[in-house]
Amino acid sequence: MALSTAFTKLFGVRHPIALAPMGGSAGGALAAAVSRGGGLGLLGGAYGDRDWLARELPIVADSGQPWGVGFLSWAIDVGAVDHALEHDPGAVMLSFGDPSPFTERVRAAGAALIIQVTDxxxxxxxxxxxxDVIVAQGTESGGHGARLGRSTLPFVPVVVDLVAPVPVLAAGGIADGRGVAAALALGAAGALIGTRFQATAESLVDPSVAKAIVEGRGQDTERNRVLDIARGARWPSKYTARTLGHPYLDQWRDREAELAANPEARLAYQADVARGDIPALPVWAGEAVDLVTDLPPAADLVTALAAQADDALARAGRD
Incomplete structure (x- = not known):
């Protein structure tokens, strides 16, 4: 049974499920697979790398299904958005930072404007x-989010009430159909899911990362700035990142200022990556990582998530 919401009607998709546009993992094949499964696939445009976009955009654009692309507002220029709009996406999602320099371009192109918010x-x-759609991201999410944000359960309904009648997608700590059902019960029109889709057949993550996610536990995740500082990432200090455990976390936890002032430590990080002693990127993972136990095709996963959500809602309504 299809779960019809304002989100599914807006994009003409079967299920109230969207792929989080994760840089480095949500490539064209993954976005297209999510869309074929009946959700909305969002390509992870991240920093707007032109070569990456030139390779991945045609893959999802040729899927024949509704799709979109997401960018980091603080990290891109208008050229990246214009390049994506040339492929006629159904939506552009802007996250983290001020989206206002790009919104008129998106609207003028006829794409739906999705903005992710953390407060x-x-x-x-x-x-x-x-x-056109607002994503309310709670702190349980994997990857980057607000340093002083709120958890998904209390945050989503407050946003739903504040922005009505704009449809809201819940994000953060959602990795199975029960989480999708919970999002709908909170008044959201669907769920934006990240970590669960990293562990799929079409994800661009290294096999070692997929293995770490399948074996990971929520209690082992941690939100921090240490790894951004160590690897020289330019992320604004407002945003921290939830990852699985890492040697540099153990070494520099609660010493961020000291690490930032220590160029030798950052050079040591690069050397450790070059030797293969630590992974090239942190393993971004949300608190619901315990629920990720396999590596299915993404289209099958969308169908399974929707069926689980429908069943969960039906069970909740029984006497």
Missing amino acids: LEEARQAVDLGA
Whole structure:
């Protein structure tokens, strides 16, 4: 049974499920597979690398299904957005930072504007900018999010009430159909899912990362800035990243300022990566990583998530 919401009607998709546009893992094949499965595949445009976009955009654009692309607002220029819009995406999602330099371009191209928010101030701005969909991200999410954010359960309904009638997608700590059902019960029109889709057949992550996610536990995840500082990432300090454990976390936990002032430590990080002593990238993973136990095709996963959500909602309504 299809779960019809404002989100599914807006994009003409069967299920209220969207792929988080994760840089480095949500490539064209993964986005296309999610869309074929009846969700909305969002390509991980991240920093707007032109070569990467030139390779991955045609893959999802040729899928014949609704799709979109996501970018990091703080890290891109208008050229990256213009390049993506040439492929006629159904949606452009903007996350982390001020989306206003790009919103008029998206709307003028006829694409739906999706804005991810991590606090109520960002949610109000998203409404003012004319967002067609707002993603409310809780702190349980894998990868980057607000350092002083709120967890998904209390945050989503507050955003739903604040931005109505704009549809809201819940994000953070959702990795199975029960989480999708919970999002709908909170008033959201669907769920944006990341970590669960990293562990799929079409994901671009290294096999070692997929293995780590399948074997990972939520209690082993940690939100921090240490790894961004160590690897020289330019992420604004407002945003930390939830990852699985890492040797540099153990070494530099609660010593971020000291690490930032220590160029030798950052050079040592690069040397450790070059030798293969540590992975090239941290393993981004949310608190629901315990629920990730296999590596299915993404289209099959979308179908399974939707069926689980429908069953969970039906069970919740029984006497």
